Amino acid sequence: MTRTLITGGLVITAADEMHADVLIQDGRIAALAVAGSQQWSADRVIDASGKYVIPGGVDGHTHMEMPFGGTYASDTFETGTRAAAWGGTTTIVDFAVQTVGRSLREGLDTWHAKADGQCAIDYGFHMILSDVNDSSLKEMDLLVEEGISSFKLFTAYPGVFFSDDGQILRAMQKGAANGGLIMAHAENGLAIDVLVEQALARGETDPRYHGEVRKSLLEAEATHRVIKLAQVAGAPVYVVHVSAQEAVAELARARDEGLPVFGETCPQYLFLSTDNLAEPDFEGAKYVCSTPLRPREHQAALWRGLRTNDLQVVSTDHCPFCFVGQKDLGRGDFSKIPNGMPGVENRMDLLHQAVVDGHISRRRWIEIACATPARMFGLYPKKGTIAPGADADVVIYDPHAEQTISAETHHMNVDYSAYEGKRVTGQVDTVLSRGEPVIEGRRFVGRAGHGAYLARGLTQCES
Numbered sequence: 001m002t003r004t005l006i007t008g009g010l011v012i013t014a015a016d017e018m019h020a021d022v023l024i025q026d027g028r029i030a031a032l033a034v035a036g037s038q039q040w041s042a043d044r045v046i047d048a049s050g051k052y053v054i055p056g057g058v059d060g061h062t063h064m065e066m067p068f069g070g071t072y073a074s075d076t077f078e079t080g081t082r083a084a085a086w087g088g089t090t091t092i093v094d095f096a097v098q099t100v101g102r103s104l105r106e107g108l109d110t111w112h113a114k115a116d117g118q119c120a121i122d123y124g125f126h127m128i129l130s131d132v133n134d135s136s137l138k139e140m141d142l143l144v145e146e147g148i149s150s151f152k153l154f155t156a157y158p159g160v161f162f163s164d165d166g167q168i169l170r171a172m173q174k175g176a177a178n179g180g181l182i183m184a185h186a187e188n189g190l191a192i193d194v195l196v197e198q199a200l201a202r203g204e205t206d207p208r209y210h211g212e213v214r215k216s217l218l219e220a221e222a223t224h225r226v227i228k229l230a231q232v233a234g235a236p237v238y239v240v241h242v243s244a245q246e247a248v249a250e251l252a253r254a255r256d257e258g259l260p261v262f263g264e265t266c267p268q269y270l271f272l273s274t275d276n277l278a279e280p281d282f283e284g285a286k287y288v289c290s291t292p293l294r295p296r297e298h299q300a301a302l303w304r305g306l307r308t309n310d311l312q313v314v315s316t317d318h319c320p321f322c323f324v325g326q327k328d329l330g331r332g333d334f335s336k337i338p339n340g341m342p343g344v345e346n347r348m349d350l351l352h353q354a355v356v357d358g359h360i361s362r363r364r365w366i367e368i369a370c371a372t373p374a375r376m377f378g379l380y381p382k383k384g385t386i387a388p389g390a391d392a393d394v395v396i397y398d399p400h401a402e403q404t405i406s407a408e409t410h411h412m413n414v415d416y417s418a419y420e421g422k423r424v425t426g427q428v429d430t431v432l433s434r435g436e437p438v439i440e441g442r443r444f445v446g447r448a449g450h451g452a453y454l455a456r457g458l459t460q461c462e463s
């Protein structure tokens with residue numbers, strides 16, 4: 001029996017802020033008490049005076065080692081989860097992929113083989129449905145029972161991940177019946193492919209055209225469509241990586257009507273813009289992801305959505321490709337640039353900066369980065385909060401530390417940072433995963449294989 005005591009910090013959850021001591025026993029939160037009021041004995045005492053004590057981050061959208069466009073995302077589960085821990089994230093939910101013509105089981109087995117025994121922090125899986133048919137629909141029931149309780153469908157990427165409206169409806173009906181949550185990548189991929197072809201024919205090959213052809217109206221249209229399909233199916237829907245203000249408006253309208261419609265955005269849409277995509281000398285390729293970065297004006301709508309709860313979650317969509325050797329594949333043809341950006345290490349810090357900048361409150365920071373993703377994906381209150389019985393996934397966060405984000409110092413296995421040179425206030429000091437130190441005073445003391453696979457329950461978000 002090991003006991004750890006965290007003293008003197010400001011404990012922040014989605015619900016409360018309080019100066020409290022936190023007692024951890026056997027990997028779980030055992031008790032909280034008013035600071036200094038209890039004389040608990042412990043094997044290890046962590047002094048958190050002047051610091052925040054927060055739940056470990058839950059990143060509900062990562063793609064470690066994801067195959068895309070003839071290459072693979074450059075972080076493995078080992079390097080990616082280590083980097084996540086450095087950034088204060090203690091749980092990821094990654095996407096296992098069904099290949100067209102193959103079973104869900106085969107895709108899931110492949111992802112287990114990549115991740116099991118490799119992770120520094122706990123991890124679960126969503127399943128990408130690339131081939132909706134009678135047998136994959138039947139398999140969804142089995143997956144839900146064993147803890148894969150969410151399924152992503154795409155209105156984009158024809159010929160790869162794309163599902164037509166009938167397939168999406170059928171998956172949503174199945175989700176309505178078995179409790180599985182349908183996640184949607186909402187962009188009109190068929191229309192986008194036409195615009196891509198036309199742009200390339202005009203000789204528009206630079207990275208910035210990636211943003212121009214993937215129009216915000218086509219994100220809004222697909223968002224509207226998946227909302228209506230979900231309404232017909234009587235199912236909730238979670239729209240991933242919302243970037244366009246017109247798409248936020250669709251979500252807000254549906255929520256005003258009382259529909260169980262949820263939206264996620266990502267730090268890149270909150271902090272970066274088409275200005276980055278337009279950087280010269282092919283540098284814009286660093287910022288190619290889908291949905292694409294939008295003109296700066298869209299950011300205000302995203303921040304507002306996060307404040308009004310029209311957007312509930314900030315995940316990273318971490319899917320890194322090196323600038324040299326991977327993003328290169330699209331020199332002379334933006335449509336061949338691997339889609340994705342690094343960010344799993346930066347999310348908690350960037351959102352803390354948003355607190356400093358006055359966009360969101362401290363408790364909202366924890367809500368959108370820890371508590372709601374845990375609820376959304378059936379992991380609460382084991383993950384996402386600091387309360388008796390919860391896993392002791394705890395971050396000691398120094399809100400006054402100053403740092404400059406850089407590829408020189410980050411821990412993700414990628415040769416650039418999307419936020420190179422950005423100065424932020426706040427930094428992770430210590431990270432515990434189920435009570436065990438992973439980061440201790442800015443040193444990595446964790447290990448590959450500590451991270452446990454999480455069989456998830458059903459979504460706990462109803463409205």
Ligand SMILES: [Zn+2]
Nearest residue numbers: 061063317319
């Ligand atoms: Zn993604």
